[in-house]
Amino acid sequence: MAKRNRYRELEYYMTRVLIADAAVFALFFLFSALGWTALKVITAIVSILVSLLCLGYLYMTNELRRKRSLWMVTGAGAVLLCTLVSLILSWPGPL
Numbered sequence: 638m639a640k641r642n643r644y645r646e647l648e649y650y651m652t653r654v655l656i657a658d659a660a661v662f663a664l665f666f667l668f669s670a671l672g673w674t675a676l677k678v679i680t681a682i683v684s685i686l687v688s689l690l691c692l693g694y695l696y697m698t699n700e701l702r703r704k705r706s707l708w709m710v711t712g713a714g715a716v717l718l719c720t721l722v723s724l725i726l727s728w729p730g731p732l
Contacts, residue, residue, distance in 0.1 A: 647700065648709075651691065655712040658687045662716050669723070672731030681720055688717035 665680040691713035692701070700706040723729075 651709045654691060658684060658716050662720060666729060670729045681724055684716060684720045688713045
């Protein structure tokens with residue numbers, strides 16, 4: 638049985654988490670455009686929390702500043718930043 642590589646496992650799980658976070662962000666945009674405020678708030682909270690938890694986990698495992706983990710930090714930071722900017726600007730609004 639082969640040994641498991643810690644970074645390979647981290648990469649595997651973070652890929653799934655970032656894809657799920659991007660899907661929640663897409664749902665946030667959809668609910669914002671349709672004007673469904675309750676679902677917009679729920680998906681915004683989930684998206685922000687998942688992104689912050691990803692960044693926190695990368696910080697705790699000392700992967701935040703490593704070059705090999707830059708794509709994970711960029712992905713989580715981008716979703717967090719896009720969600721916050723969308724909330725601040727109230728965009729997209731109801732159609």
